[in-house]
Structures are given as structure tokens and as C-alpha cells.
Amino acid sequence: MSDPGGHRHDVPGGAAWSLTLARGSTLRLEALGADAVASMLLYAADDRWERLNVPDTLKAQMSARIHPPMVLMSDMGRALASVTGSSSDWHDAITGHSVDADLARFGPSDYGRDRNGWRRSARSLLLDELYAHGLGERDLHATVNWFVKVRPGGDERGTLGYVPGHTTAGDWVCLRAEQDLLVVFATAPHPLDPVAHWRPAGVRAVVAPGAPAPADDPSRSFRAESARALAAAERSAR
Structure with a gap:
């Protein structure tokens, strides 16, 4: 589908999608319903x-959450993408994505019985997209779970709890590609979401042309580590 701001694609709840982004282009994700989730993997398209290295991204920028104007860093210390804006100041990157066992509470499901309503975990959906690009299980990494917030449970074990209602329809986040990227994401429910019924919300993706980060970009001044990651990506693009 077309959009005045670029190419638009609606990903239903409980589905997956992948795309390539040219350096400088933007990807805007919009929640199409309450408690939407987009569990995302990121790879440099050329290598x-x-x-994406989630632990380094969080540690280097002294954060337990993803928010603007943070940089999403690779395992080589280079910027893959920058978070240029968001309706929310909290996106989860520490609790992982759903696996098949997380769907047991919804009852059995398979394609033969449920067809397009087949309930699948984020991991299963992500793997299908990875296989289409010649990748597989060894290429899975920790995801950023856009639109998700978790908070400490206050117990001695340090339990984290899902925050329902954190996202409503229309919430959004925008990324700028700092390298040519392969982006893969799934819209299955978050593993900590206690919802009793299967009704995952969809996510709208809008891709638009853009330009690399300018000299005065907020991501450069956010942290010294953010600036270094951007500079490293720019050196590799020359």
C-alpha cells in the first residue's frame, strides 16, 4: 500500500514481516491496537x-529501556539505527520474545485447524522470516520489543512484570537506518502479557526516504558512546 509519507505495510497481529532499509531512510512503526508488540531483530544488510547487540546498547547508554534519541548498536560497536522519535519513552529490550511454551495457555492450535488464525510464537514467526533470508536459529538475538513496558515487581527475586495498557492504538516509534539494514519483526503477544485470550494487535510500518544523521543530531549528543557508534558506522560507509 502507498502512503503520502512513504511505503506502508500493515502487519496483522500474530504475524511477521521483514524488509531492507537503505542508510538514511526511516521506519515508522504504529500500533494498530492496544498492547501491540513488535519484537525486532536487526542485521547489517551487507554483512x-x-x-544488534542489546546488552551493549543498554550498557553503553546507561539505560534499562529503549527511548529516543538512543542508538541501536551492533556487536561491532557501530550504529545500526537511531531512535529519532516516539510517543512513548519506554520500549522493552530485556525480557525477550515469546516461545511456543508461552502460548500453551491459549490452547492447541495448528494450521490445519485454524488456517490464518494459527497461533504462533514470536520465535517461530521470526525464524520463518530468517529462513527466507538464508539465516536461521544461530542468527537469533535478543529483541527490542517496541511498545512494551516492564517494571520491577518489588520482590526479592527481582521479578519483572508486564505493564498492560502501556500502548494504545496510534502510539508510534520512528527509526533512522545508520547502515543498510535487514529488519525482521513479529507481532505475537509479549511473553509476560497475562492476557487470557488471543487477540494480538497489528502494527503499521511506514518506510520513507531520508538522510544520514546531521552533525547536530540529538543521538550524537546523547552519550559519548552514541556519538562514537554513529561515527564508526559513517566510517564504514565511506
Whole structure:
């Protein structure tokens, strides 16, 4: 589908999608319903051994959440993408994505019985997209779970709890590609979401042309580590 701001694609709840982004272009994700989730993997398009490193991204920028104007860093210390804006100041990157066992509470499901309503975990959906690009299980990494917030449960174990209602329809986040990227994401429910019924919300993706980060971009001044990651990506693009 077309959009005045670029190419638009609606991903239903409980589905997956992948796309390539040229350096400088933007990807805007919009929640199409309450408690939407987009569990995302990121890879450098030209060298897919380089991929998002969530622990380094959080540690280097002294954060337990993803928010603007943070930089999403690769395992080589280079910027893959920058978070240029968001309706929310909290996106989860520490609790992972759903696996098949997380769907047990919804009852059995398979394609033969449920057809397009087949309930699948984020991991299963992500793997299908990875296989289409010649990748597989060894290429899975920790995801950023856009639109999700978790908070400490206050117990001695340090339990984290899902915050329902954190996202409503129309919430959004925008990324700028700092390298040519392969982006893969799934819209299955978050593993900590206690919802009793299967009704995952969809996500709208809008891709638009853009330009690399300008000299005065907020991501450069956010942290010294953010600036270094952007500079490293720019050196590799020359």
C-alpha cells in the first residue's frame, strides 16, 4: 500500500514481516491496537554477521529501556539505527520474545485447524522470516520489543512484570537506518502479557526516504558512546 509519507505495510497481529532499509531512510512503526508488540531483530544488510547487540546498547547508554534519541548498536560497536522519535519513552529490550511454551495457555492450535488464525510464537514467526533470508536459529538475538513496558515487581527475586495498557492504538516509534539494514519483526503477544485470550494487535510500518544523521543530531549528543557508534558506522560507509 502507498502512503503520502512513504511505503506502508500493515502487519496483522500474530504475524511477521521483514524488509531492507537503505542508510538514511526511516521506519515508522504504529500500533494498530492496544498492547501491540513488535519484537525486532536487526542485521547489517551487507554483512549479516553484524547484528544488534542489546546488552551493549543498554550498557553503553546507561539505560534499562529503549527511548529516543538512543542508538541501536551492533556487536561491532557501530550504529545500526537511531531512535529519532516516539510517543512513548519506554520500549522493552530485556525480557525477550515469546516461545511456543508461552502460548500453551491459549490452547492447541495448528494450521490445519485454524488456517490464518494459527497461533504462533514470536520465535517461530521470526525464524520463518530468517529462513527466507538464508539465516536461521544461530542468527537469533535478543529483541527490542517496541511498545512494551516492564517494571520491577518489588520482590526479592527481582521479578519483572508486564505493564498492560502501556500502548494504545496510534502510539508510534520512528527509526533512522545508520547502515543498510535487514529488519525482521513479529507481532505475537509479549511473553509476560497475562492476557487470557488471543487477540494480538497489528502494527503499521511506514518506510520513507531520508538522510544520514546531521552533525547536530540529538543521538550524537546523547552519550559519548552514541556519538562514537554513529561515527564508526559513517566510517564504514565511506
